Amino acid sequence: MRVSWFSILAVSAALAACGKQAPPPAPPPPEVGVVTVKPANVPLQKDLVGRLAAYRSADVRARVPGVLQRRAYAEGSDVRKGQVLFVIDPAPLRAALSQAQASLAQAQANYTNAKVAADRARQLAPTNFISKSDLDNALAAERSAAAAVQAGKASVDSARINLGYASVASPIDGRAGKQQVTEGALVGQGDATLLTTVDQIDPLYVNFSLSIAELEQVRAAQGGRTQSKAQVQVLLPDGTPYQRMGELDFSGDVVDPATGAIALRALLPNPDKTLLPGTYVTLKATLGEQQNVFLLPQAAVQRDATSAYVLVVGQDGKVVRKDIVTDRSQGNQWVxxxxxxxxxxxxxxxxxxxxxGQPAKATPWQPDNGGAPANAPKKDEKPAAKA
Structure with a gap:
């Protein structure tokens, strides 16, 4: 039986068709965790370094010459305004006061005598029993004696004030420092000898500085709007925030040519007196509010030689690169x-x-889940058994 060539070709084509396999299905798009961003108003915070300073500081000095007898306070203790801190030997000052009082008494006696003589001359003048020259001399003596009385009173007042300075008192409320002069030393001889310093440490000043670039950023954030007083939070040496907030109370208007920065100062309550002047501290200063900015987790921001950028899942489900401009970090986020x-x-x-350019499946990002998508299995979770 002769087989036609057409039959052989048909059988060969059928066998080849049976040997072909169907192409594998395309893999599903990768699953990614996303955040949907919304514009927000974000406080403009700066991490800065500052130094604490006393609210008021007063030098306690010897204002009269004498020998320092004793110290009347405990070094490092809190003192009140008017409290006696040192005592200078008052004996020479008491003697000076007594001498001034004696001179005043003598001047008053001379004035009394001169006044009696002047009154007699006034009575005799109309009767021509006294010459014009004698009358003038009597009146001049009366005036000189009156002036001497005034000078004597001033000398007494001065001597009494000097005697008061023998008890050296604190000019302000605050914490008294270390004694600078020992007992028995001669003080106030030629200049006002420094005895100690009293610092008021409740409240405290926090002095810090801001660069011109940062200052312009603050002004841009404020945008000409009236802002409440800037808030300052001090961090303690162990990193914990101090429980009371400070307020900015001074902003300089002159740039330091050496640093290119401007000086600022905040007022910080310190009722427990736990903070001490002279301490360097780190602080977070809230200096304004930025309008219509976005907060992104730091893990979302990538960088290359061109700029910072993020990957975004578009409306068509495909990934798109977007170049961004970051302002600063705030906590674990970028502004x-x-x-x-x-x-x-x-x-x-x-x-x-x-x-x-490739598709991706967007699922809400869960920061508490290690950054995994919402429906991803947890580490300790076992996969479900297959049916």
Whole structure:
């Protein structure tokens, strides 16, 4: 039986068709964790370094010459205004006061005598029993004696004031420092000898500085709006925040040419007196509020030689790169003011699987879940058994 060539070709084509396999299905798009960004008003915070200073500081000095007899306070203790801190030997000052009082008494006696003589001359003048010259001399003597009385009173007042300075008192409320002169030393001889210093440490000043660039940033954030007083929070040496907030009370208007910065100062309550002047501290200063910026987790922001950028899942489900401008870090987030739009789905986790131009499945990012997508299995969770 002769087989036709057409039959052989048909059988060969059928066998070849049976040997072909169907192509594998395309893999599903990778699953990524995203955050949907929204514009917000964010406090403009700066991490700075400052130094504490006393609210008021007063030098306690010897204002009269004499020998320092004793110290009347405990070094490092709190003292009140008017409290006696040192005693200078008052004996010479008492003697000077007594001498001034004696001179005043003598001047008063001379004035009394001169006044009697002047009154007699006044009575005799109309009767021509006294010459004009004698009358003038009597009146001049009366005036000189009156002036001597005034000078004597001034000398007594001065001597009494000097005697009061023998008890050296604190000019303000505060904490008295270390004694600078020992007992028995001669003080106030030629100049006002420094005995100690009293510092008022409740409240305290916090002195810090801000660069011109940062100052311009603050002004731009304020945008000409009236702001409440800037808040300052001090961090203690162990990193814990101090429980009371300070307020900015001074901003300089002259730039330091050596540093290119401007000086600022905040007032910080210190009722427990736990903070001490002279201490360097770190602080967080809230100097304004930025309007319509975006907060992104730091893990979402990437950088290359061109700029900072993020990957966004677009409306069509494909990944798009967006270049952004970051302003600063705030906690574990970046503050972004250019490059994003409200509603953008920014990829935070699964960045290694996302490629620009390729599809991706967006799921809400869960920061408490290690950055994994919402429906991803947890570390301790066992996979479900297959049916």
């Amino acid at each position: 972004v003011h250019l490059g994003l739009n409200a509603g953008d789905q920014v990829i935070v986790s699964g960045l290694q699987k996302a490629q620009p």
